[in-house]
Amino acid sequence: MAITDDVLVVGGGLAACTAALSAAETGARVRLLAHKKSTLRQASGLVDVLGYAGGDGPFAEPYDGLDALSDDHPYHVVGEDGIRDGLRLFDEAVGDAYQGGHTDANALVMTHGGTMKPTARYPESVAPGLASSSGDMLLVGFESLTDFDAPVAADHLAAANVPFSVRGVTVEFPKSFRSDAKVTRFAKALDRDESVSGGTVRSDLADAIAAELDGETRVGFPAMLGDDHDDEVRDELADRLGVPVFEVPTGPPSLLGLKLEDMLFDALDEAGVRISTGNPAVDFETEDGRIETVIVDQKHRMTPYEADQIVLATGGLVGKGLDSDREHITEPVFGCHVPHPEDRYDWSEPEAFGDHAFARFGVVPDDELRPTDEDGAVQFENLRAAGGVVGGADVAREKSASGVSLATGAVAGRLAGEEATQ
Amino acid sequence: MNKSPSVLVIGGGSTGTGIARDLAMRGLDVTLVEKGNLTHGTTGRMHGLLHSGGRYAVSDQASAKECIVENRVLRRIAGHCVEMTGGLFVQRPEDSDEYFEKKLAGCRECGIPAEVLSAEEAREIEPYLATDIKRAIKVPDGAVDPFRLCVSNAASAVEHGARVETHSEVTDVLVEDGEVVGVEVTHQSGTGPYVHGKPGEVEEIYADYVVNATGAWAGQIGDLAGVDVEVRPSKGVMTIMNTRQVDTVVNRCRPKGDADIIVPHETTCILGTTDEEVEDPEDYPEEGWEVDLMIETLSELVPMLEDARTIRSFWGVRPLYEPPGTGTEDPTDITREFFLLDHADRDDLPGMTSIVGGKLTTYRMMAEKISDHVCEKLDVEAECRTADEPLPGSEDFSVLRDYMEDFGLRSPIGRRSVQRLGSRADDVLNSIDPNPVVCECEAVTRAEIHDALDTAGTDLNSVRIQTRASMGNCQGAICCHRMANELAPEYDEDIVRSSLDDLYQERWKGERHAMWGEQLSQSALKHMLHATTMNRDEDPAASDDALDFAAFDDGNQSEGGSASDGSSGGAVADGGRVSTADDTGGADGDN
Known part of the structure; x- marks a missing residue:
């Protein structure tokens, strides 16, 4: 039937x-x-x-x-x-x-290529990083994630004369994975707050970035800040750093x-x-x-x-x-x-x-x-x-x-x- | 002690790099100039067949005999560039028995091991061969990576003291008192590796002898020297499949014809080819019917090709030559022999020799003969050692061991890396930590990219041909920008961007010939990733118009409308805005 x-x-x-x-x-x-x-x-x-x-x-x-x-x-x-x-x-x-629903205006959202894209709606994890808002920005990339190079992306944004200063740093993720590990593996480590020698992934990561912070009022990462517990990951990092953190949308596999x-x-x-x-x-x-x-x-x-x-x-x-x-x-x-x-x-x-x-x-x-x-x-x-x-x-x-x-x-x-x- | 005689070699293909290596090993002071990348001309645009000689066993036995000799030499000195796949000459029911017998006899006359297989035996080796094939001849054909071969020759030449300049075009041949004494070279971005944005530079390079190894471009260099070199460039199409539908070289066993060979190459197969004379080696039509012909004709041998996915097509130009007055009409009848044209004898212009014709499999033998000739001219007595001394990367095969443990790389990444790097694997793969994968399709890690960057400058196409990064199924959709990122921090962001644009455009060019079915879907995805997701086509940083940032959404929900007053005042409000996002979430829901 x-x-x-x-x-x-x-x-x-x-x-x-x-x-x-x-x-x-x-x-x-x-x-x-x-x-x-x-x-x-x-x-x-x-x-x-x-x-x-x-x-x-x-x-x-x-x-x-x-x-x-x-x-x-x-x-x-x-x-x-x-x-x-x-x-x-x-x-x-x-x-x-x-x-983004509060206005008819497009936001300019930065992309993992370092450009900006006019966008009507954006995930809340992306919101603090709008290129159409001000607030000096620190972008963080990881040695072992080749899809997003934070210093290149920062200089690219700066080349478009964004109304804030932006800087990129590359750090080592607190835990090392296989050479072909994808962002999903990094997200999982943050989700579970896996332990590493002397601490946990979240606290070690925050420490590494705190050492780099130089007056910036927001910190951006490729979109890998947790999957099932993403709110918790962002909150903890923001809390430890004392400034909001945000995600930069990426290509496949795209967690967002x-x-x-x-x-x-x-x-x-x-x-x-x-x-x-x-x-x-x-x-x-x-x-x-x-x-x-x-x-x-x-x-x-x-x-x-x-x-x-x-x-x-x-x-x-x-x-x-x-x-x-x-x-x-x-x-x-x-x-x-x-x-x-x-x-x-x-x-x-x-x-x-x-x-x-x-x-x-x-x-x-x-x-x-x-x-x-x-x-x-x-x-x-x-x-x-x-x-x-x-x-x-x-x-x-x-x-x-x-x-x-x-x-x-x-x-x-x-x-x-x-x-x-x- | 006297200074070594100097030789300038024009052309960075297999012949040019082979000559540079040979002469440098004999102690001469060698400079090689190439107007594009190494392999830029014909070498990088061939089907990758390491001839057993079988293809010439009936029509051109002199070439066939050279092929089988050099086939064995290359297996020895260039093991990391060669894959011994074996080859089949397959006879279909409509193909003549007489030709089959001639092929078999020809192979044996030329010393090419040849074995007749029944249809069943052939299909045991290649299960996707058509069910109605009649029989086959098995020969020791193989696959050779022309890029790696050329780069290794150049690297060896440099190890022996040579200077290699790519992106350096010969813009004049210097003739003094009726003798060639050197060339004027225009370096596209100064001397040394190519770097985007670095200003060009003109250099006069004097040498005791000049070798014109520019293949299909030999006539153009001849023009600069005021001599006629009548090359007859002939184009051929090659179509790359997404996977290895066959693991053995499959030839059609019939007299010369278009679309009669399939060569397994790395992760792909290459279908070839056509043979059509063209006027200009750089400007000729590349047409869809040629691609269609490859697929339709070769489907007669391997039916699954009809609906299989191709990832791109490219055309190469053969540097065919025949002595003036021969007058062969059909380019397929022109000999594949090579010719050494000493312009002293031929045109009363001493100081320069041109080399034309020939084929990749016998490049080393050609280089040896030219080098002998140059040495004779310069009164140098030195033995050729290129047949015995392995190329860099092929010295020691003990590296083909437990790469998984040694390099922390999973198979097949480790296996693929070691296959490409050969005996250099240890040095290269242990040079960088962490060493993530940059190109997923071809399993290329950061270490290999950086190794290639040593000589590539900012030319990512040079990195591509050395490593195969961006040459796989996705044609760079996922890795082009990752490769570009590896240029930082050594190079600035604007250079990273220009390099990326160049590579992306180069990939698009060949992929266009495959845009239907699965690959059109893949190309559309690539377009979406780079245009939609990254907005690279409308990059604000590339625009001269200033963006009015204040006109856009600044995320400030509490103001309930579009952006605040912009300018400096906005900065203060925004500082507070960021943390309000969560607080106003409830209000948002009520809207």
Whole structure:
């Protein structure tokens, strides 16, 4: 017998979670169908909405840049209200764990590369380190973590004329690990406050940094200050140092991204969303232009999932919501139309940071976020798309990845929920 | 005692570095100049095949015989650059029996060990060979790392007193009284290792003899000296796979043709190649159909290649040459022999010899012959020792032991490091503590990066070719900036940034040829990490426009709006702000 819900959300990342939360708000019975780990573990954990468009930026407020986006940008489908709705859902889902909701303005958050990035919401552990706030800064890196070089990052920030002085030091972590240990191992040592000769990891680390402090009023670390007990780790370090400590977002494996994923799934549980993970949607059945059933491959047992409305939020090229071969870009679950240049050499530009066509690849939504075919006709009456699988946004250059996911997720989820429950 | 005669070698490929080593070992005063990195021209752009000679056993037996001799020499003197994979010539049902027999007979005539395998036996060695293959010939082909080989030759030359200048282009050949007496060199960033931002410098280098070992560029040096060297550059594509679909060199057993070889190379396989004459060795089209041809044709031998992931493609230019008047039309018919052109005999211009043609497997033999010729010209009597004396890194194989214990490195990091460093592993890996991994795909640690930096200056592409860092599946997505970070504190942040930009762009260039399927997904991730996460494409530090920091969120929630008055007053408020974050959390929730 088929599993039946009002709304079935296919995908497990930021857009899928937002769509599920949004649909649940309408009173619909919602199921999230996530195949594998989302790309959040690769993401910084920052929530950007819009930083650059049409050659301008960084925008002090994301809404300043909307007019500069091309007409087919998903933000123009959902409008400013859609963006605000997405942020509202996000703020409610994560609560105090994120900040930035007190203002429309973007914050400038420093990155592990030493640049700054315009960002709408940021984890509370990142908040004391905003580059758009003042207070002299000491950055701390570790000999054995090559991803973040504190003196280089400090000099890089200074080169952008930040309104405070910034200095970086490299210290040895109190405990040594294997040569290929990742940040997660360092975080665990801090979580457990593992003992080392003469003390513990936290106290030894604080001592090493106290010796370096020279009047700075905040101290930054790569994002590895604990995992399960991160509040405790930060509080203890801040207490011992007498100044606030903060984290600098990093690349994969990103603890901040992983924590965000956990928070979103907790919020789904709380909202009563049913969650099925670990198996891919491999096929579907239609009737009268509607998707009736999505077939899920559960260890080679084909299981039908029925729903009145469906949201496709499987991600873009990175999340494999879009697939390709040497000739075509495809959307593998429902075969939605994805326009693209014929010659694959036109998919990318020779300049590494050029205006790559691939960055905009995705399905073409109608004004209700339903994917359309090459003639502009809606492909399936009850299918909507959200997040990276939607085309038209160059989220990397715009710094809009999270915002597009939140806004399209919120709108697609709400429309699907309303439709299913009316 | 008289000063040793001086020789200037132009070209830092296998031939040039081989000649520099040979002559330096014979006691001559050698200077080598290369306009890019070592291996910059053709050497760094080949498929990495250590020929058994089998490929030439029918068409060019002179070359085949040289190959098998040098194949054995290189295994001895360059063990840490060579992997003896073995090779197969595979016959498909549509390939002629007559050619198969000719190949077998040719190998035997040339002294190349050759054994006929049934289809079943061949597939036991390489399980992914097509099920319908007919049979195969097994030969001692291998894989050679051209980068490591070249760098080791240069290092050996330096040990014997040579001067090696990279990023140093010959901008004139100095001719006095009808004789070549030296060259004018433009150092891109002064003498010594390349450093970003260091001003260029022009130097005139006089020498008793000049050797033009610039391969496909030999005609350009000839032009500077006023002589014609008619090189016929011929391009070939090579496509790199994400993994080793085969562990043996797989050749198609049929007469010359495109896309007929797969060479396992380190963590990858390289598919090759094409043979098409081009006008300019630096400016020729690199086209998708060539990549498609590799995949489609070689899938006939190894069907899984059809859907396998490629990580990039690159093109190389062969320095083909034939004596004037030969008039061969198809470049695949031009001999792979090398030619020594003494411009005294040929053009009445003493003081310079050009070397053209040839191939990497026989680089040492070519270098020996040129060095003999130079010594004869300079009246030097000295024996060549390069066939017997191992290259740095290949001296002592007792290091291939318990690297896990010795270097505190887990396998496979330890194993990979020792394979690359050979007998230098002890010195290099124990030089830095802690010694974290910088490049995860290729298991390259900080110590190895710093070892390469000794000669690379700030040129991370030089570090790349020495260590393989950033050459793996992620194509530098995870490690490009880590490699750049290793330049600090010796170099300033702006140099770190420029070096990173150069490496990142170089990686992107070749990866573009693989942007579909899995690798497009990988490239998109790389783009997201560097543009989205790090905002490197819109780096405020690289912009001339001043940022209005006060217009942005300063995190001050108590003010309930956008930033306070900015300027100096903001600093005081902010000092208090930091600790208020937790206190106002409740209020935030009420919003």
